[in-house]
Structures are given as structure tokens and as C-alpha cells.
Amino acid sequence: MKKQVRAIQYGIGPIGASILKLMREKEAIEIIGAIDTDPAKIGKDLGEVVGAPDAPWGIKVSGDAAGTLEQSADVVMHTTSSSLPKVMDQLIAAMEVGSCVVSTCEELSYPFRTHPELAAQLDKCAKDNGVALVGTGVNPGFVMDKLVITLAAVSQRIDHAKALRVVDASKRRLPLQKKIGAGLSVEEFRGKVKEGTIKHVGLPESVAMVADSLGLRVDQITETIDPKVATERVQTEFLTVEPGQAAGVHQIARGLSDGKELIYMELQMYVGAKDPADTVELTGHPTISLVIPGGSHGDIATASVAVNSIPSILEAPSGLRTSRDLPIGFFPPKGYR
Amino acid sequence: MKKQVRAIQYGIGPIGASILKLMREKEAIEIIGAIDTDPAKIGKDLGEVVGAPDAPWGIKVSGDAAGTLEQSADVVMHTTSSSLPKVMDQLIAAMEVGSCVVSTCEELSYPFRTHPELAAQLDKCAKDNGVALVGTGVNPGFVMDKLVITLAAVSQRIDHAKALRVVDASKRRLPLQKKIGAGLSVEEFRGKVKEGTIKHVGLPESVAMVADSLGLRVDQITETIDPKVATERVQTEFLTVEPGQAAGVHQIARGLSDGKELIYMELQMYVGAKDPADTVELTGHPTISLVIPGGSHGDIATASVAVNSIPSILEAPSGLRTSRDLPIGFFPPKGYR
Numbered sequence: 001m002k003k004q005v006r007a008i009q010y011g012i013g014p015i016g017a018s019i020l021k022l023m024r025e026k027e028a029i030e031i032i033g034a035i036d037t038d039p040a041k042i043g044k045d046l047g048e049v050v051g052a053p054d055a056p057w058g059i060k061v062s063g064d065a066a067g068t069l070e071q072s073a074d075v076v077m078h079t080t081s082s083s084l085p086k087v088m089d090q091l092i093a094a095m096e097v098g099s100c101v102v103s104t105c106e107e108l109s110y111p112f113r114t115h116p117e118l119a120a121q122l123d124k125c126a127k128d129n130g131v132a133l134v135g136t137g138v139n140p141g142f143v144m145d146k147l148v149i150t151l152a153a154v155s156q157r158i159d160h161a162k163a164l165r166v167v168d169a170s171k172r173r174l175p176l177q178k179k180i181g182a183g184l185s186v187e188e189f190r191g192k193v194k195e196g197t198i199k200h201v202g203l204p205e206s207v208a209m210v211a212d213s214l215g216l217r218v219d220q221i222t223e224t225i226d227p228k229v230a231t232e233r234v235q236t237e238f239l240t241v242e243p244g245q246a247a248g249v250h251q252i253a254r255g256l257s258d259g260k261e262l263i264y265m266e267l268q269m270y271v272g273a274k275d276p277a278d279t280v281e282l283t284g285h286p287t288i289s290l291v292i293p294g295g296s297h298g299d300i301a302t303a304s305v306a307v308n309s310i311p312s313i314l315e316a317p318s319g320l321r322t323s324r325d326l327p328i329g330f331f332p333p334k335g336y337r
Numbered sequence: 338m339k340k341q342v343r344a345i346q347y348g349i350g351p352i353g354a355s356i357l358k359l360m361r362e363k364e365a366i367e368i369i370g371a372i373d374t375d376p377a378k379i380g381k382d383l384g385e386v387v388g389a390p391d392a393p394w395g396i397k398v399s400g401d402a403a404g405t406l407e408q409s410a411d412v413v414m415h416t417t418s419s420s421l422p423k424v425m426d427q428l429i430a431a432m433e434v435g436s437c438v439v440s441t442c443e444e445l446s447y448p449f450r451t452h453p454e455l456a457a458q459l460d461k462c463a464k465d466n467g468v469a470l471v472g473t474g475v476n477p478g479f480v481m482d483k484l485v486i487t488l489a490a491v492s493q494r495i496d497h498a499k500a501l502r503v504v505d506a507s508k509r510r511l512p513l514q515k516k517i518g519a520g521l522s523v524e525e526f527r528g529k530v531k532e533g534t535i536k537h538v539g540l541p542e543s544v545a546m547v548a549d550s551l552g553l554r555v556d557q558i559t560e561t562i563d564p565k566v567a568t569e570r571v572q573t574e575f576l577t578v579e580p581g582q583a584a585g586v587h588q589i590a591r592g593l594s595d596g597k598e599l600i601y602m603e604l605q606m607y608v609g610a611k612d613p614a615d616t617v618e619l620t621g622h623p624t625i626s627l628v629i630p631g632g633s634h635g636d637i638a639t640a641s642v643a644v645n646s647i648p649s650i651l652e653a654p655s656g657l658r659t660s661r662d663l664p665i666g667f668f669p670p671k672g673y674r
Contacts, residue, residue: 022493025493025494138491142490142491146487146490147487149666149667150483150484150487150665150666151629152645152666152667153479153483153641153642153645153646153665153666153667154475154479154633154634154637154638154641154642155641155645155667156359156362156637156640156641156644157362158667213666213667214666214667215667215668215669285637286633286634286637286638288629288631288633289629289630290627290628290629291627291628291629291630292488292625292626292627292628293626293628294625296491296623296625297491297623300491300493300622300623301491301623303493304490304491304492304493305490305491307493308489308490308492309490324664324666325664326664327661327662327663327664328487328490329486329487329489329490329550329551329661330486330489330490330492330495330550330551330552331552332552
């Protein structure tokens with residue numbers, strides 16, 4: 001890794017802001033630019049936009065993506081959308097000026113089954129420009145895939161893999177509580193699932209990554225989204241959920257082989273969750289499990305995983321990489337070296 | 338990874354035998370030779386020596402290391418000693434004929450502090466011959482280092498790292514129960530520690546790997562070895578430990594900075610252990626922990642980690658690698674591809 005990493009932030013929503021504040025703490029990183037489309041942010045000081053205690057930073061938010069990317073950062077931190085088709089042009093523009101990309105676009109985390117043509121196009125573009133890109137975060141990117149694959153290192157035979165993530169959304173930001181449908185009636189919830197506005201993106205990507213990494217021959221991936229219905233009143237800083245209302249999402253993805261389940265992934269993200277935790281279980285020889293009591297905090301962890309991926313993406317062979325390929329670790333903090 | 342991996346086993350003790358049986362199950366691996374110095378094994382069928390149910394394998398154990406290595410396997414699986422100085426010639430001989438090496442030599446897992454000259458010599462030899470080598474296993478190589486570093490991916494700031502491994506040796510093989518001093522008087526135990534025959538090798542290596550990976554500026558590494566004294570009678574298949582006798586080892590290694598503890602690693606390996614588990618705790622932002630209830634089984638897991646490291650060592654850039662650098666996963670089982 002180079003001693004000084006020049007970074008551009010592409011997208012300054014909550015995750016982008018969190019990544020920026022974390023990058024600011026790393027002595028080895030120099031933030032050289034930031035891009036957003038929001039007129040309320042463009043032209044403002046970046047430190048002020050993200051609410052940093054040490055604002056102003058002396059860097060203005062730009063609405064001109066091409067002009068900002070032109071500085072050819074070592075790495076572009078990309079946090080604009082979950083949808084790969086929507087961000088193709090952005091990723092390609094970053095790579096064409098010679099920048100590596102770390103993106104939190106969930107569909108980029110393992111796009112080989114759902115978007116094989118786009119994956120091939122990105123891989124070619126990366127190789128043509130001698131750079132690497134990766135889609136990562138806490139989920140997909142860590143708890144339901146990287147951690148499963150890492151635990152598999154102690155396995156001799158794996159018959160079934162399971163990951164369960166239970167998140168208590170009570171203390172999370174309002175947009176997230178709304179995004180998971182907390183406080184809606186079950187009917188409203190189902191309506192929003194139908195129109196595609198309630199959904200955690202990335203479970204099928206994690207299933208595919210785990211299947212390919214563990215040699216489990218999955219020929220079908222299914223996914224269901226249901227409301228987690230409140231059984232008692234839940235009050236958060238922002239809203240109240242009555243018994244019978246949706247408290248959040250309950251998603252299950254399965255990897256099947258000839259109809260037989262080989263992989264099971266379950267995400268419960270709701271306000272008032274009793275025992276939040278991340279759990280991995282591998283059935284085989286030996287059968288082994290792993291628990292992160294309390295679970296990894298979504299927003300903090302996604303920013304962490306993205307920033308901590310910088311050293312390995314800069315050292316990776318050019319092309320489209322996944323969290324599976326990268327030996328993720330920790331980005332040396334301020335004061336180191 | 339090549340579809341067919343030609344492998345040679347160097348050392349056929351319990352771990353070597355376990356690695357051989359596991360490799361035998363992998364369709365992509367062809368075992369082309371095996372080396373040992375034990376006259377009781379030389380010339381015998383390898384499958385019979387390791388007690389494989391599908392013996393004979395049609396491969397004879399050889400006492401001629403140079404002649405066997407000459408076949409230039411893709412990878413040499415090396416399991417002869419914990420001591421790096423003792424195995425230097427073996428590792429170099431394997432690399433000089435163009436083979437990558439996966440070794441369970443504990444001191445090879447992270448030799449940069451304890452044996453910097455030997456590390457540099459191995460790195461140069463590997464690069465000169467276009468191959469890669471790694472020292473790995475369950476501990477060092479996984480629970481107290483790789484897993485700690487992997488969990489650190491969700492961290493924004495780390496102030497302290499802790500790993501605790503509690504192993505119940507009751508169901509392990511007799512040589513292991515003897516090696517940890519089970520059934521000795523406390524005095525006998527301390528005598529054997531002094532003469533260097535009771536010791537789990539690798540804790541300082543794990544401390545060093547974690548320190549460098551997490552940016553914790555450790556300037557001193559300490560280690561203590563004490564008996565875990567039985568408080569009640571413990572009976573195993575092989576021996577009996579009376580109250581007051583040593584039931585096994587209790588080792589603690591610390592990484593200090595100006596006398597302040599930044600890293601704490603504790604290994605309890607004894608017969609009759611009540612709550613075996615592997616636990617990692619990172620204190621910082623956020624503070625997060627991870628538990629493998631029951632712990633990862635030493636012998637099974639070391640063979641697993643070694644064999645599962647084959648794909649990544651074959652794909653690694655040439656040189657001396659560590660488990661920190663390698664994206665470890667799972668070696669596709671028989672029948673896959």
C-alpha cells in the first residue's frame with residue numbers, strides 16, 4: 001500500500017458521510033474530493049455537510065462527477081445506490097481515469113449470477129485500466145459471506161451453511177426505521193414490498209458467494225420478504241409501533257440444489273429486537289458455529305469494512321474482485337507509520 | 338487454481354496423516370509422494386501408514402527427501418517441526434525445485450520479529466524460485482490471529498485485542514495429553530517447561546501478526562507458561578489426573594507498548610476443561626466480540642486450515658506469505674467441478 005492514499009467520495013448519504021468521517025481519521029488517507037447530486041450539498045464544505053466536529057475541511061462538495069474524478073484518486077469510495085445497473089456508468093467513469101473503486105452497491109458484491117454481463121463488462125474495464133474494484137460492506141460483504149467463508153477454513157466437509165443476522169433497529173436513524181417499514185400496517189408493508197421500496201438488498205448475492213466458495217452446488221436461489229410483526233408496543237426516539245403493526249423486515253434467502261436446501265440466510269431487522277446477534281453455522285465435519293453477540297452495528301460496520309478494504313483493493317490484481325478474494329483486515333489508524 | 342494439484346507430504350506424524358487423509362478426499366488433489374524419517378514408515382504403503390480405510394494407496398513412504406521433492410509438486414505440505422531453524426533446509430529444498438509450501442511449523446506463521454534473518458532468506462528463496470510459502474494451522478494461523486484480524490474489518494478504532502482459547506484435551510490423543518503435562522505433579526510440570534518440552538508454540542507469533550495488522554504499536558511481547566492444576570479427579574481414555582496435579586497448560590502472551598498491554602492472548606489446554614470455546618474481543622469503536630462455542634478442534638482444524646490454504650498459496654504472489662495475507666476459504670470437496 002502506498003503511504004498516502006488519495007481518495008474521492010462518490011455519494012454523500014449516511015453511509016458516505018460515515019466513510020468520510022472515518023477516512024478523515026486515517027493519517028494515510030487524503031480526501032481530495034467528493035461528489036453528490038443534491039443541490040443542498042453542492043458547493044458546501046464537505047466537513048460541514050457530514051457534520052464533522054473538525055469542520056470545515058476546506059473541500060467543497062462537487063456536482064460535477066467527471067471533473068472531480070479527473071483528479072485520478074487512488075481510490076473512489078462509491079455509495080450511491082444498491083442497484084448495479086444504475087451505477088454502471090459511475091463505476092466505469094471512476095475506473096477509466098485510473099482509480100480503484102470500493103463500492104457499497106450491494107448488487108456489486110457478487111454479481112456473477114444476477115448480472116453476469118455487467119460483471120464481465122466491469123472486469124474488462126478494470127483490467128483495461130489496470131485497477132481493481134469491489135462491492136462490499138457489512139451485509140453483503142462480511143457477516144453473511146466473508147465470515148462464513150473464513151469459518152469454513154476449519155472445515156473438512158460442509159453439508160449446509162447457515163447465517164442469521166438479527167438487528168435491533170430501535171437505535172438506528174429514522175430513514176432506516178422507515179426503510180424497514182416500522183410502524184406500517186401489515187397490508188401497507190406488503191404493498192411496499194410489492195412496489196420494491198421495502199427490501200434489504202444482498203442476500204442472494206451472499207448465498208451465491210458462499211455457494212461458490214464452499215463448493216455447494218446451488219442451482220436455485222430463493223428469497224422471501226415478510227414483515228416482522230410487533231407483539232408488543234415498541235417506542236423509539238422517532239416512532240411508535242403498535243402490536244400487530246410491522247416492526248421491520250424478515251427476509252430469508254435459500255440456496256437449493258435439486259430442491260434441497262444447502263444454504264440458509266435469514267435477516268431480521270426490526271425495532272425492539274430482543275437478542276440481536278450475528279450467527280454462522282456450518283454443518284458437516286466438524287459442525288461448527290460462530291456468534292457475534294449483539295451483532296455488528298450496520299452503519300458503523302459498513303463504513304469500517306469499506307475503509308478497511310482500501311489496502312487490499314489497492315494491492316489486488318486488476319479486475320472485479322469480491323470480499324471473498326480479499327484478505328480483509330484493518331486500516332492502520334492515525335499515528336501509525 | 339489449477340484443476341489438478343500435485344502434492345507431496347513432508348512429515349507423517351499425526352497432523353501429516355490428518356492432512357493426507359483430507360487431501361485424499363479432494364478430487365482436485367493428487368498425492369504424488371510422502372517423506373518421513375521413521376524407519377518404521379519408510380517403504381510402507383502411505384495409506385496403510387496413515388490408517389486410511391481405503392488403503393493401500395499405491396504410494397510408498399520415502400526416506401529420500403531430495404529424491405521425492407525432485408518430482409516438483411505444485412505444493413509440499415510440510416509438518417515436521419515447530420522450530421523454524423530446524424526446518425529451514427527442508428523448506429528451501431522444497432522451494433528450490435519449484436514447489437509452493439504450506440507448513441504447520443508454528444514459528445513460520447509470523448517469523449518477522451523472532452527470526453527476521455530466516456524470514457528474509459525464505460522470502461528471497463521463494464521469490465527466486467517463483468513460489469510462495471506460508472506457515473499456518475488453527476493456532477497459530479487461525480483462531481488467535483486470522484480470526485482476530487478478520488473481525489477487525491468491522492472496527493473503526495481498536496484499543497485492545499484479546500483472544501482466549503480453551504481446549505478440552507480429554508478426548509484428544511495420548512501424545513497430546515502427555516505433551517501438555519496432564520498427570521504430572523506441578524513440580525514435574527515446571528521442570529519440563531524449563532527444559533522446553535512442555536510448550537505450545539505460536540502465541541508470540543500470533544501477537545506479532547495481530548499487532549502489525551491492527552496498527553497496535555507493540556514494542557514488547559511476553560509469555561508465561563503455567564500448569565492448569567486439576568481441582569477434581571479427571572479420567573480420560575488414557576490417563577488419570579488427581580486433584581493438585583497438572584491437567585494441562587495455561588499460557589498467556591501479551592503485547593505491550595511502553596509497558597501498557599495492547600494485546601492479550603490466553604491458551605488453556607487441559608483435560609476436563611468445562612467450557613471449551615474460542616473467543617475474540619476487540620475493545621474500541623465499536624467494542625465487539627466473537628465466540629466459537631466448543632472451540633475449533635485442534636487436530637481436525639489444523640489439517641483443514643492447511644489443506645484449505647492450498648488454493649490461496651498457489652495463487653499468491655511469490656514470497657513468504659502469512660495467513661494474514663491470504664484470503665482463506667474452503668477447498669472444493671470431491672465431486673465439485
